[in-house]
Amino acid sequence: MGTTREPFTEIARLAPTHRGEQREGLGAVQNFLTRFGYLGRSDFTHGTLDGATEKALANYQAQMGLPVTGDFDGATRRQMTTHRCGLPDMRDGVAFATTCPWDRQQLTYAFDTGTSDTVGEFAAVRRAFATWSSVVPLTFVEVGTEDDPDFFIDWRPANDPDHSMVGGVLAHSDFPPGCSVITNSLPKPLHFDDSEHLWVNGAVVNGFDIETVALHEIGHLIGLAHSNVSGSVMFPTVSDDFTKRALTADDITGAQDLYGPATGLLDGVFTLRQASTGRFLDAHEIATEDFRVVTRPAQNNDTQRWRLTPVGAVYLIQQTSSQRFVDAYETADQDFTLVTRTAQDNDTQSWVIVHDPRTAPTTVRVQHLTNGRFLDAHETATEDFRVVTREPQNNDTQLFAFTGSNKVFTIRQVSSGRLLDAHEIASKDFRVVTREAQNNSTQRWRLTRIGGVYQVRQVSSGRFVDAHEIASQDFRVVTRPSQGNDSQLWAMLPADDGTFTVQQVSNGRFVDAHESAAEDFSVVTRDPQNNDSQRWRISPA
Numbered sequence: 001m002g003t004t005r006e007p008f009t010e011i012a013r014l015a016p017t018h019r020g021e022q023r024e025g026l027g028a029v030q031n032f033l034t035r036f037g038y039l040g041r042s043d044f045t046h047g048t049l050d051g052a053t054e055k056a057l058a059n060y061q062a063q064m065g066l067p068v069t070g071d072f073d074g075a076t077r078r079q080m081t082t083h084r085c086g087l088p089d090m091r092d093g094v095a096f097a098t099t100c101p102w103d104r105q106q107l108t109y110a111f112d113t114g115t116s117d118t119v120g121e122f123a124a125v126r127r128a129f130a131t132w133s134s135v136v137p138l139t140f141v142e143v144g145t146e147d148d149p150d151f152f153i154d155w156r157p158a159n160d161p162d163h164s165m166v167g168g169v170l171a172h173s174d175f176p177p178g179c180s181v182i183t184n185s186l187p188k189p190l191h192f193d194d195s196e197h198l199w200v201n202g203a204v205v206n207g208f209d210i211e212t213v214a215l216h217e218i219g220h221l222i223g224l225a226h227s228n229v230s231g232s233v234m235f236p237t238v239s240d241d242f243t244k245r246a247l248t249a250d251d252i253t254g255a256q257d258l259y260g261p262a263t264g265l266l267d268g269v270f271t272l273r274q275a276s277t278g279r280f281l282d283a284h285e286i287a288t289e290d291f292r293v294v295t296r297p298a299q300n301n302d303t304q305r306w307r308l309t310p311v312g313a314v315y316l317i318q319q320t321s322s323q324r325f326v327d328a329y330e331t332a333d334q335d336f337t338l339v340t341r342t343a344q345d346n347d348t349q350s351w352v353i354v355h356d357p358r359t360a361p362t363t364v365r366v367q368h369l370t371n372g373r374f375l376d377a378h379e380t381a382t383e384d385f386r387v388v389t390r391e392p393q394n395n396d397t398q399l400f401a402f403t404g405s406n407k408v409f410t411i412r413q414v415s416s417g418r419l420l421d422a423h424e425i426a427s428k429d430f431r432v433v434t435r436e437a438q439n440n441s442t443q444r445w446r447l448t449r450i451g452g453v454y455q456v457r458q459v460s461s462g463r464f465v466d467a468h469e470i471a472s473q474d475f476r477v478v479t480r481p482s483q484g485n486d487s488q489l490w491a492m493l494p495a496d497d498g499t500f501t502v503q504q505v506s507n508g509r510f511v512d513a514h515e516s517a518a519e520d521f522s523v524v525t526r527d528p529q530n531n532d533s534q535r536w537r538i539s540p541a
């Protein structure tokens, strides 16, 4: 706990070494290559850059996107001395992409010991689970440590008995049953090294972002191996002072190869009905009644309509009539009662929506992000039909059904404030542009989820957003009729501030727009640029 130590220090001290050379310190490199699957334990001469070691180095360099020299050179040293995951990149020197999917859709997890480095570490892991369940039809339900969880989450000493993390390893997990490298029995580990690293929430110098590392390790737990795509979540190394909390197209493709696409998106205005009673979530709107959340019979008015807004993979739940947000007392002396409050910039208003695989996509459990408790409701008038949070109970009082939707949005460029719009006639090439707000259907877009990615369809024309994929056509974004191919599919990748970058699935480029009239405010795709011209605010229209 506390401070981050330098990773792989013996490798950091080793001078460049070429084929045939002998150096005692090369043993540390050979151990590294063995530890992460590139080199067989008995295949090499200790301390000599022999043929087997050269081949393993070349394999490592190729996997990491480095120049392939087969030597221990400066670029290799830099890459090897980056903090990384404890699981191997190779099996017997061969890369493997995905492996052994689970044979069921509902998986459970429990927390043991957290870290003393920060607060909110469990909420960060819950968010990471929610991010994966937003792209594949898996649900992750938090249970107690005594409830036979599938995954056991713990912060541990570096000399972890089940898999040593001593050196530069941040964390480890394991693959699903049948492909295990740590244990053949449940629960599977998700272990963070609490001796050699400072754990934080956010980008902090010398600190490692818990959600970023959890997102990677959960990828293994569902069956993904390390990726060689730099910038993907499943790439094996991670830096301090850095966050990567959104999945990339590479990660999403890998997960959907195993499980197919996720079943539902909740984004818009809904009623929320308790499965056991059929009563609807409602709330008092006045202070004398404490803004308390209750259930009532159906009334067909806005006090029973709730706007679900995804913030990353978790949700805000806002009463349409009062504009107040569902919030929860977190203590027993207040009965864990739910109330509505005005917007507060903290996680007590954040909720994880856990789909129930038996009844997906519309029946869900609703978990409080910070206290881990589940939405539930008294079913009797004597208890005032009050809505509370409770520990998980495997019964219908904690199941709620969503009805309704509103998947039409405006899409606003953050840098210019202009809205996505499109010419609707062929002579103007159906070109997509940005315009000032006009409050009409040419600026309204229907987002249809196909797995973890989206089709984006203009409400007025019914045409789909597409993009030329070659420079000679300026990578221009246009609308076209439906074509059923990946050039019309877009990944919406959330940034931490609630905006999105929008990436074309077929070629990986990002939606961007000229900001000047001279260039017609044309929308194009570009390589990632990490600036506001590629960030878009997507709001219900």
Ligand SMILES: [Zn+2]
Residues within 6 Å of the ligand: 085, 086, 087, 216, 217, 220, 226, 236
């Ligand atoms: Zn890993």
Ligand SMILES: [Zn+2]
Residues within 6 Å of the ligand: 156, 160, 161, 162, 163, 172, 189, 191
């Ligand atoms: Zn462990």
